Amino acid sequence: MSCDEEALTEYLDGELSPERGAAVEVHLKSCAACAKTLERLKAASAAFKKHAAVRSPAGLGRETRGRELSAVLTAVIVTVVVVLTVGKMFKPQISGIFNQVMGMISGAASTVGSGN
Amino acid sequence: MSKLSADEFVRRTADGVYALALRLTGNAADAWDLAQDALLRAVKSLDSFRGDSDPRTWVYRITVNAWKNRAASAAERMRRASTPLDAGEAGAVRLPAGDPPADVPLERGEAAEAVRRAVAALEPEDRACLQLREFDGLSYEEIASALDVPVGTVKSRLHRARLALAKALEEHR
Numbered sequence: 001m002s003c004d005e006e007a008l009t010e011y012l013d014g015e016l017s018p019e020r021g022a023a024v025e026v027h028l029k030s031c032a033a034c035a036k037t038l039e040r041l042k043a044a045s046a047a048f049k050k051h052a053a054v055r056s057p058a059g060l061g062r063e064t065r066g067r068e069l070s071a072v073l074t075a076v077i078v079t080v081v082v083v084l085t086v087g088k089m090f091k092p093q094i095s096g097i098f099n100q101v102m103g104m105i106s107g108a109a110s111t112v113g114s115g116n
Numbered sequence: 117m118s119k120l121s122a123d124e125f126v127r128r129t130a131d132g133v134y135a136l137a138l139r140l141t142g143n144a145a146d147a148w149d150l151a152q153d154a155l156l157r158a159v160k161s162l163d164s165f166r167g168d169s170d171p172r173t174w175v176y177r178i179t180v181n182a183w184k185n186r187a188a189s190a191a192e193r194m195r196r197a198s199t200p201l202d203a204g205e206a207g208a209v210r211l212p213a214g215d216p217p218a219d220v221p222l223e224r225g226e227a228a229e230a231v232r233r234a235v236a237a238l239e240p241e242d243r244a245c246l247q248l249r250e251f252d253g254l255s256y257e258e259i260a261s262a263l264d265v266p267v268g269t270v271k272s273r274l275h276r277a278r279l280a281l282a283k284a285l286e287e288h289r
Contacts, residue, residue: 009275013249015256044281049250051231054135057144060151067156 003031008038012045077105122159129175130155132252136176136262139243140183142236150186154179169261172252176262180244226288234284242277245270 010016011024028035084101133154138147158165158175165174235243241263248254248262260267 006271006275009278010256010271013256013274015271040282040286041275041278043285044278045250047227047231047285048235048246048278048281051228052235053251054138054247056131056134057148060130060134060148060155067152 003027003034005034005037008034008041012038012041080105122162125162125171126155126159129158129172132172133175133179135247135251136179136244137183139247140180140240142240142243150179150183154182157182170254170258173254173258173262176248177264180263183240227285230284230288231281234281238277238280239273241265242273242280245273246277249274 007016007020007024011021016024028038080101084097130151134147134151137150137154138144141147141150154175158178165171235246238246244263245259248259249256254262256267256270259270263270
């Protein structure tokens, strides 16, 4: 097997078939340059894992679920307002009920806003 | 889909999504926005995913697509801002950053700094390949699926990224 640098990365990651892996191992025994490259790749891999880990910020998942629930509640509120507005246009006698419900929705919306 | 299953999904994938988002965007603020965006999209379409593949690969694909859409939008705004009539938009442009990741350092020292600088200098997709391989343990096939690139591209990116880190380590000694 001739020198194939990228095959060394595949070998390091266990991505080679058993046959190709065996061929790389044979090659490494007789090629100092490839053996050196493999050591460099191993060192880089180890250094990345040791020094460059990402620490997740707190609250990431909770905020996602909060946004989803707020979106659902907003959709419900908008739907109710549209239905009552249309109803009010064609049936003036329900305007009293409309004003009562709007008051309830305003109260619920400010509760959701303070809860996020 | 029950609320509990969506919660569980987020609990299991949020850290990995954020880490990938940080590798793609290069800074914590953009990573947070991107991660939230991706997780929300995933939760909304969770019913369309039901166990036929690793959920991480699925949500990472969503994350990468969301990142590409943002980059395309930013590039378009920049293109429009480069014309005299659109000069006023220039101040509102926010490109995917090449700044060093603002993750909290777990270890001090020159080697650590050399590695972090080298990582920051990599292309976003190269950083993403390293993250998914070294910390998530995904196979080349899985990484290729997440990034929507051929397996050969994953191999090349990993190889190039590791050589760059190796050079940085050797130069700092």
